Amino acid sequence: MDTQALWLTLKLATVTTVLLLCIAVPLSWWLAFGQARWKIAIEAIATLPLILPPTVLGFYLLVLMGPRTSFGRLYIHLTGHPLAFSFSGLVIGSMIYSLPFAVQPVTTGFSGIGKELLDAGRLLGASWLRILFQVLLPLSKRSLFSAAVLCFAHTIGEFGVVLMIGGDIPGATRTLSIAIYDQVQDFRYADANRTAFVLLAITLAALIAAYSLRKQARSG
Amino acid sequence: MAESAFLTAEISHRIGSFHLEAHFHLSAPWTVLFGPSGAGKSTVLRVLAGLVAPSEGRILMGNRVLLDTRSGLTVAPGHRGIGFLTQQPALFPHMSVRRNIAFGLHQLAREEREQRLKEMLALFRIGPLAERMPSELSGGEYQRAALARSLAPRPELLLLDEPFSGLDAELKASILDDLSAWLRKSHTPLLYVSHDLVEAYQTNAEVIVLENGRIETQGPVHEVLAPKREQLLQQIGAR
Incomplete structure (x- = not known):
């Protein structure tokens, strides 16, 4: 069992989930209550990683992070190393890859709250931040938890994007799914079996938690 | 004019x-x-x-x-x-009647806020319902609580x-x-x-x-x- 890969995977999934929720909350608010005409385009872009092959997404990210683009060159200029094949690059890739898993549940949760409660908050003199923390977030706890669980589970299991932009550097970019690939390549099937079982257990537990919450929400 | x-x-x-x-x-x-x-x-x-x-x-x-x-x-x-009670007033469903009414009073000092709360609960005869959640109220009680919440900040209109x-x-x-x-x-x-x-x-x-x-x-x-x-x-x- 590659414990280094296990910890790196858990670290990647945790950081990705926390950062994604920070992005998903304002984006979902805008998608749920905003009135811009081009909202549909943003919604489509936010859903794109769900159906795009991970290798396609990984390829574009690899190009974007490399020295051929001004973004890649700027990053190298600022930090002294490329974003590709680093843990930070993996986090960015994972965030984009798991974006729909955060945005869709949170947007659905916010939409179910109804604009009347937002209006009530505004009429009573509350700031947007107060409405967010005292009205929207407490009323969409289940959606937020569901989004967190799905993002975490999805990041734990990702392979294509990680391989494309992270490669296979032990301690830096080798996650559990890459470790399984390596173990199979080396004919270490017993190791691969153990690693696969750990991945299976983590993702299954996360999904059971998400579905039991959904059931609670329906019955409650 | x-x-x-x-x-x-x-x-x-x-x-x-x-x-x-x-x-x-x-x-x-x-x-x-x-x-x-x-x-x-x-x-x-x-x-x-x-x-x-x-x-x-x-x-x-x-x-x-x-x-x-x-x-x-x-x-x-x-x-x-300006206080405004819409066609379908929406109390915050996760807050008690008391917390709903107090929502618009956050800028008041604690004593004044409590005083205002008592006044509103008495005015609309919903004192015994103060700790109830909106889902536990009847239609009339709900409207009374919503009115109390709108009037609590003492609007000019x-x-x-x-x-x-x-x-x-x-x-x-x-x-x-x-x-x-x-x-x-x-x-x-x-x-x-x-x-x-x-x-x-x-x-x-x-x-x-x-x-x-x-x-x-x-x-x-x-x-x-x-x-x-x-x-x-x-x-x-x-x-």
Whole structure:
């Protein structure tokens, strides 16, 4: 069992989930209550990683992070190393890859709250931040938890994007799914079996938690 | 503009093919905005409250400019001194009645907030319901709690958008009695939306008639709605 890969995977999934929720909350608010005409385009872009092959997404990210683009060159200029094949690059890739898993549940949760409660908050003199923390977030706890669980589970299991932009550097970019690939390549099937079982257990537990919450929400 | 007007509004707003053009003033303690469904009554109230930004307009309350689209000035909804109870008032479902009423009082000192809370709970006779959640309230109790929440910050003007239309006549009359007593005591004027001729007549208020997005007339109820009353009486065969 590659414990280094296990910890790196858990670290990647945790950081990705926390950062994604920070992005998903304002984006979902805008998608749920905003009135811009081009909202549909943003919604489509936010859903794109769900159906795009991970290798396609990984390829574009690899190009974007490399020295051929001004973004890649700027990053190298600022930090002294490329974003590709680093843990930070993996986090960015994972965030984009798991974006729909955060945005869709949170947007659905916010939409179910109804604009009347937002209006009530505004009429009573509350700031947007107060409405967010005292009205929207407490009323969409289940959606937020569901989004967190799905993002975490999805990041734990990702392979294509990680391989494309992270490669296979032990301690830096080798996650559990890459470790399984390596173990199979080396004919270490017993190791691969153990690693696969750990991945299976983590993702299954996360999904059971998400579905039991959904059931609670329906019955409650 | 009437000399004693405490609010003057010039609102021009387009929603698709509907064009609202409403110029009016409020000077009576109780004004009814009367008109058929789809006339634009709710939009007028939402513009006054600050929930809808009109295409063009100017709203002046006392000496305060609440909205002036020409200069780009707009005062945020909760800072206009206007309380607004919508057609379907929404209490925060995860907060008790007490917390709902206290929501708009966060800027007050603790003692004053508690005092205001007690006053509102007593005024609308919902003291025993203070710790209940909105889902545990009956229709009438819910409306009383929503009214208490709207009045707790002591607005300078209260807007009511037919919030009691779903209640039976007895309950509605009881809530309106409590509300009227408070409005008289606190000198808070009321702008009340209605499409019910009988109800408008009962209020004995100043009436603004809005039809197809235009203010048709404004004046005392017995003058303004007399032709409609005659028409109704003829229809039911009383004349």
